[in-house]
Amino acid sequence: MTLNTNSSTKYVLESTDFQQLIDVLVGIGYRVIGPTLDHNAVIYDDITAVTDLPIGWTDEQDAATYRLNRRSDEAFFGYVIAPQAWKKFLYPSQVRLWQAALSNGSFEILLDSEKPEPMAFIGVRSCELHAIAIQDRVFIEGEYVDPTYHAHRENLFMVAVNCGQAGGTCFCTSVNTGPKVEAGYDLALTEVIDHETHYFVVEVGTERGQHVLEQLPVRNADKREAKLPKTITDQAAHQIKRHLNTDGIKELLYTNSENPRWDEIATRCLTCANCTMVCPTCFCTTVEDVTDLTGRQAERVRKWDSCFTMDFSYIHGGSVRYTSKSRYRQWMTHKLATWIDQFGTLGCVGCGRCITWCPVGIDITAELEAIRQTKAKGETIKEGSDENIG
């Protein structure tokens, strides 16, 4: 088959040939990770066969609720997003940084030099590509590179999948992160399914992607098919119900540290840290130093941490953010305001996970709006607010 191949060319891969995409990636040496059905959710995990995909399943999401439902068709990517982001692979929740052993009266430092297997992600949504780009900025593009993240990230092959539907907690359109994938992928797929046909429109983002594509039984997309990625993502965009009003968002939060809404949120917030754990951009960690009983072995372990714990802001004498009010305010203000000063973008990609997976359904979009509506009492952050009283 001869293929027309310039960068804007789109291709068609039949669903019956999808296994070949997995096989080609495995053949190159990638650990392939994609959506798969767990007990009660579509999660991201290792896959080897097309039958590992959540074929015919979808997820219904709203504040504090997530339910798996059967679809009326056999779509491969007919769900929205998994409970946990790809972060769990790129930035594992627990990493041993180094070990030390006591020998002949001195310490020997032992570094783990094992390189992680290169990974290929299948099914990355647009908001998730943006989240990974944000973590790239934090971990790789700054002055200090995080070696763990970098080692997982550098050989990552990214197969993005355009959203064919919006979830109940999505708001990517408010923060310009989707639903159509625009950049940051090797291959981008759009799933097209109806009574007669089931295929994927394929777009190529990189040379690596082109190299993989050339090993697949694809044909050139016709004019109608080439328009489908836009048509389908436009439909998904229209389904989005939630909206985050970003007008003057940084100033709004900087001038509302004493807004009474924070007290109201504190009556509901569990300080359980779920929002930060599921957030695809949250990156805070703690380190635990551990010695064994003999005192001859020690190691330092890095674990995901959260600004919702007391230890997070513990300094001599106590925790700085001892109220749940101050902890929620810290988190939201970082996501939507101070992140802009720190990294140049919002720290939120509108994936809606913090809304779905908050056990009591606190909704960041609704809370921001409530603060906007009650901002009359606002004042700027200044020393002497309760944030600074230990």
Added chain:
Amino acid sequence: MTHNKKPKLAVWKFASCDGCQLSILDCEDELLAVAGAVEIAYFPEATRATVRGPYDVSLVEGSVTTYHDAKRIQQIRANSKFLITIGACATSGGIQALRNFKDVDEFIRIVYARPSYIETLERSTPISEHVFVDFELRGCPINKYQLVEVLSAHLHGRKPNTPAYSVCVECKRRATTCVMVASGTPCLGPVTHAGCGALCPAYHRGCYGCFGPMETPNTASLSAQWQELGVTDEGLVRAFRGFNAYSEAFRKESQAHEHDDN
């Protein structure tokens, strides 16, 4: 600490099921290391040999429920440099603290043929209500890895890693999908102290609160969500009256849902 002399460890039992003491024996791989690092001076569950006090470290299991035990804990404290309570009984009164919500004399009259033989306190209380406790290790039962961690930390003069945040943090770190959000299963995880490694949710069950309240538990908010899921006041009373029924946060929450008709 001198290197020649191993610290003397004693294990004491009060009102309890012995499960936490068994966690020490359950250490298996680490047990020899424990025996190598300390002199086991008093541990009737494991050995009949005893060494006189004072003791460098005392592990105390169980709650105080009798006059005799209330006196005994004073002696143990006086004989111990460092006193660690292990488990829900010793740190919050245990399941037997359910008596604290009722009239214990009524129980005695119903249960025993000769109530006059029974001499007991009205309430089951944690060790910390009687003596100063240096460290409290949570759990019903305790997590054996946490116990080894507490002993290791103590022997080497560092702070043990036994975080007081919620079970949710452990769930998310092991990538367990939230049972409450995804299945509507009531779960005490958001208000419960970490330490078990989020065991029950990994098996699709809600958390039972074995490790007691987390550092800043918002039990009222969680209860409101449980009610959304269809749990009644009676169900809430039962949930908060588990192994840590008498811990302050769980006690107050269960009392808030207690009415004359439940």
